[in-house]
Amino acid sequence: MKDIKHFLRQNSLRPTKQRVIIANYLFDGVNKHVTAETLSNKLLKMKAEISLATIYNTLHDFYEKGLLKKLMINSERIYFDTNTEHHHHFYSKKDQKLIDINVDMKVSGLPKPPKNKKINKIEVLVHLDN
Amino acid sequence: MKDIKHFLRQNSLRPTKQRVIIANYLFDGVNKHVTAETLSNKLLKMKAEISLATIYNTLHDFYEKGLLKKLMINSERIYFDTNTEHHHHFYSKKDQKLIDINVDMKVSGLPKPPKNKKINKIEVLVHLDN
DNA sequence: TATCAGTTTAGAACGATTCTAATGTATTGA
DNA sequence: TCAATACATTAGAATCGTTCTAAACTGATA
Secondary structure, three states: OHHHHHHHHHOOOOOOHHHHHHHHHHOOOOOOEEOHHHHHHHHHHOOOOOOHHHHHHHHHHHHHOOOOEEOOOOOOOOOEEOOOOOOEEEEEOOOOEEEEEOOOOEEEOOOOOOOOOOEEEEEEEEEEOO | OHHHHHHHHHOOOOOOHHHHHHHHHHOOOOOOEEOHHHHHHHHHHOOOOOOHHHHHHHHHHHHHOOOOEEOOOOOOOOOEEOOOOOOEEEEEOOOOEEEEEOOOOEEEOOOOOOOOOOEEEEEEEEEEOO
């Protein structure tokens, strides 16, 4: 609790009640993928009623401080990932679920990027059948 | 024109005026990435006023017949790709532009998929900086 | 050419997200 | 410690891409 307050302050975020609750959940050491909706549901189960607007604000605030990653998954929702290291994913469309790939992968045979463009990062998405 | 009508019929799609116009544009031999909005704009420039609802319907109809691919790009929009072969992309967020990668790439170091799951396909998205 | 299933359309509805503006709260510095 | 104020939270309205609705239209068929 104290740690989380410190942690928020260190990231120039006021440790408000809501942010502390959300940060405690998100940064408990277990990497998570959340959307505003799944996070809201989880918080309700934890008896923490926090408005959707605040959840959106908080996710974006955390994202802006680099505490969360936005995922490049096509879906109606925006996914936020507590694992901010560069990594890849398995994706099961059927289950609408993402699974981290935490091993190093190499992509070979990459063509040159277009003129005046530089490669920022490479994302690999492994689609699962079932 | 005749060819496009045939082409539509062969894919169990009635060659209506609107579908013919859209198919003529999309399948002119040059691969394209479109969203409902960019397609609508293009059609307006070609003096073809087709309602947004029809554009959405048509894109989905074509998708369902396998004539278009839906792209897994995070963006507010859904991108459709006239290149239905398996391939990868460069993506410039700044330009909101996709560029096909038409060379074979290999991904090595892939971990085993989760239990009972099979890998369907691997998609590589190369993010560009500028 | 009449019939009818399939198609198009304007506009309403939808669902995720953002905005608004009123209220509340953490920080500050006297 | 407390008042001032800058920042946060909130309910509900607004927005935006997309889908739905139901009425009008059109291509296929007999």
